[in-house]
Amino acid sequence: MTDNVEQKVGNRIYNFTDTVLPSEVQKILELDFNYGLPTTNINQPVVTIIKDLEGCIDKVKDDELSNEGLTEVRNNLRARGVNIVTNHIKYRRRSNSNHKKNFNLVKNIKVTRNFFKQHEDLLVMRSDKGNSTVVMYKEEYLTEMNKLVGDRKTYEKIKRDPTSKLQNISNRLIKKLVDIGILDNIQGKLMRTHSALAPRIYGLRKTHKPGCKLRPVVSSIGSPGYEIANFVHKSLLPFVMSLKYNVTDSFHFLDQIKLKKVNEDHVLISLDVVSLFTNVYNSLIRKIIIERWDEIQKFVQLDQTTLLELIDFCYDSGYFMFDGNFYLQKEGCAMGSPASPSIAIIAVDYVVSMALTHLDFEIPIIKSYVDDLFAVVPKDKVDSILDVFNSVDKDIQLTLEVENNGKLPFLDILIERSEDGDLITSWFKKPYSSGRILNFNSNHPLSQKLGVVKGFLNRAMRLSHVNKTKESIRMVRRLLSSNNYPNKVISKCEKIVSERIRNNIRSNNVNRNWSFSRFPYIKGLSPRLGSLFRHTNCKLVFYNVFKVKDLFSRLKDKVEKEDRSGLVYRIPCSCGKWYVGQTRQKLKARVRQHKLDCRPEKSIKNNKTALAEHHFVEDGHNFQFEDVEILDLEKNYMKRNLSEMIFIKAMNCVNFRSDTQNLSTIYSDLINDVKDLVKS
Incomplete structure (x- = not known):
């Protein structure tokens, strides 16, 4: 085929x-x-x-x-x-x-x-x-x-894994933030990484386009640059929220346009930035931050030098692993980096601001959401506006779409011009949408399912003009019914949502x-x-x-057992018993420590681990380190300790009794159920 x-x-x-x-x-x-x-x-x-x-x-x-x-x-x-x-x-x-x-x-x-x-x-x-x-x-x-990944214009294959080097740089930057008082000691400790993994790239097929095209996605959680990038995002967020042309969601966008009128000699257009994240170069962001620093410093706690240093690191850590090889993204903000959206929004706002200064006509409405823009422009200027926007930065290029029969979709809103120039909006579902949402038969609590119903109805009602509300509600009802939601549930939620909107009730969970x-x-x-x-x-x-x-298939490169961290493990002994332990380190580092503890010269060491004590107790007790098994993956320290104690209790172990003294005896009957899971 x-x-x-x-x-x-x-x-x-x-x-x-x-x-x-x-x-x-x-x-x-x-x-x-x-x-x-x-x-x-x-x-x-x-x-x-x-x-x-x-x-x-x-x-x-x-x-x-x-x-x-x-x-x-x-x-x-x-x-x-x-x-x-x-x-x-x-x-x-x-x-x-x-x-x-x-x-x-x-x-x-x-x-x-x-x-x-x-x-x-x-x-x-x-x-x-x-x-x-x-x-x-x-x-x-x-x-x-x-x-x-073989696109040599975008990526460069590198010989060595830079994870350890970047982890050290990240920890030094975090220490600097602690030293200058931006972070306290607890925050710094939580941000530091000790067992970082390289980001993994995978592709998702674009079913809405012909041919086999994949969108690259980089999973960067646990990577050396993740915590710094997340900190940069949070630091820039107040400034991003203040940007004139940026909207945060569909509701914010609607608030910005709902009272606007469009003259008959104007037309609705949408602009889309091509490959935004890979084309926002560090040089552009540095230029923007320096030029707009008087405005930016009102919203961030960092000084300019430190902010630029952190952003530089976000770009320098733009690498990933695929099929056992490592690649460096030559330019652009790292895919999968938490800092990328904020950086991209700032770049788009800059392009819009600069483009508007070069236009010889007025644009009554222009709003952006990350890499999507909505604007109202004179009909006779449609052809020229794209050239102006694309002239601001050679790497930030846009495509343009014009309204069709007076209608144009933006986000999940369909915008329609009335004869008198009003903008009529309704809730919009993209043509390629599968219509698949949380199914009513899914193993989820009823409260979450009711939240789905209320959420869709809330969007349909609040995003739609009064003349379009019924039509939008019918669309939502069809969507929910196709996912097995009963009509009685939908009708009951519709009454609740209508009442809340009528009384302008947004949330009852504040200040708790x-x-x-x-x-x-x-x-x-x-x-x-x-x-x-x-x-x-x-x-x-x-x-x-x-x-x-x-x-589903595992698309990302597998993390090998020895590179896993934050886990509970067991090591078999030749006598048939097990040693159970837990570590935040990578498993290979912890096993290496156990091997060192079993060297002959360590036999006279005081305070030996239970594993070493059992090894030296008499001849014939040799641990088979190559057969180490992971019992549980758990990053939380308290839960990891608890998991270790449960498995020690459930297995024939060489561990000391003191290793389980903090486990409540009230769990004894439940732990009997665990024994069947860990039979050797």
């Missing part, structure tokens, strides 16, 4: 292969990536439940209580929480009703897993736009990705000193635990342990 032809299933699946997808596979791939899959009797995430329950308890605070009183409250929550969890697990074992209810879903998931195991030449991923699912050949994907804590959503369990914490300051935020996207 050519790359221009696809077996399209509705508008939710694009199959760019000759392979026919079984109906069971289609049913799974039609679901949203974040569709929550229910837990079953055999995959109850007991360790996660215990960790997150303790995380919730740890968040409970009450300034009116003494330390002893707060401890009593927490102990009470722990006892009641464990009782709820234990009863839930016992009930699930006695009852198979949930299994029957989800029988078809579970069956289809198994078929889908087996199908893609048998067809290793296929990749399944999400599309670049439209929220669709793409199936394509792995060979075709790798060919296109190699073409992309809540502390939020994650907890897995397990039907029948999580709502009860949520109720348990209802009268505390801690509010549970539910997430799914298992999702449809877990079935």
Whole structure:
């Protein structure tokens, strides 16, 4: 099959292969990536439940209580929480009703897993736009990705991994921010990185364009430049919010244009910046910051030199890993960097400001949202305006689209000119949208599903002119119905949203000193635990342990086991027992330390680890370091310690008894359920 032809299933699946997808596979791939899959009797995430329950308890605070009183409250929550969890697990074992209810879903998931195991030449991923699912050949994907990273104008292949070097530079910059008082010691400690990983690049297929074209995406969380880039973004954000032409969202945009009129000799246009992020060069940003410093310094705490130094680092850390090789982005703000949006918005605002000074006519309306611009211009100036904008900077180039029959989409609004020059707006859904949102049957709490309904209805009502509201609501109702939302639920939410808009009610959650804590959503369990914490300051935020996207292909370069950090691990001994440990370091560094502790000259060392103590106790106890296994990945220090203690209790270990002394005995029955998961 050519790359221009696809077996399209509705508008939710694009199959760019000759392979026919079984109906069971289609049913799974039609679901949203974040569709929550229910837990079953055999995959109850007991360790996660215990960790997150303790995380919730740890968040409970009450300034009116003494330390002893707060401890009593927490102990009470722990006892009641464990009782709820234990009863839930016992009930699930006695009852198979949930299994029957989800029988078809579970069956289809198994078929889908087996199908893609048998067809290793296929990749399944999400599309670049439209929220669709793409199936394509792995060979075709790798060919296109190699073409992309092989573009020598944009990327340069480098021989060495610069991660360690950039990590050291990042930590020095963070120390500087602490020394000059911009960050306190705690903030600095949280920002420093010790086990950074190289950013990973992958591609998403552009289903809205012909041929096989991929949009590059760089995952940079945990990379050397991530924390600095995030700090730069937050530092620049107040200035970005003040920019004259920038709008923050559709509602802000509507507020800016709703009272405007358009003369009949004017026309609506949209401008789109081509490859904005890779074409905003550091030299341009430095120039803007220096020229506009009097304005910028009103919004940032940093001095000009320090800000430029941080931005320089954001550009210097623009590298990534693909297929085991490292590439440096020659110019432009690093893809995947948290600083890129703010930097790009500043650059676009500069281009707009400079272009307007070169025009010999007035533009009554011009607004920008990142790389998209909306403007009203004289009809006879349409051809010339693009030349003026593209003349500001040779690297920042734009394309232009003119209204069609008096209509032009911008963001998720369709703007229409009336005969008397008013701008009539309505909620807009892009033609290539799959119409796939959080499904009502997904394993999510009802409150989140109701939030989806209210959110869409709120947008339809607030973004639409009074004459277009009914039409927009009908579109939303069709969208929700296609995702299995009952009409009764939609109608009830419509009344609530209408009433809130009529009374100008925006939110009732302000000024509440809540502390939020994650907890897995397990039907029948999580709502009860949520109720348990209802009268505390801690509010549970539910997430799914298992999702449809877990079935998708891993497009990013795999992080090797030895390069993982923030984890709990086990190392087998030749006697059949295990040593369980936890570390924030990369696993290879921790294993290296264990090997050194087992060297003969270390036998007389005091305060040996349990692993070394067991190794030296008598001949024949040799640890098989090459067979080290990761039991759990957990970045949070408190939860990681807890996970380590759980696994020590659940396994035949050589660890000291003191290693588990901080684990409450109230979890003993639950830990018995963990033992089946870690049988050697």
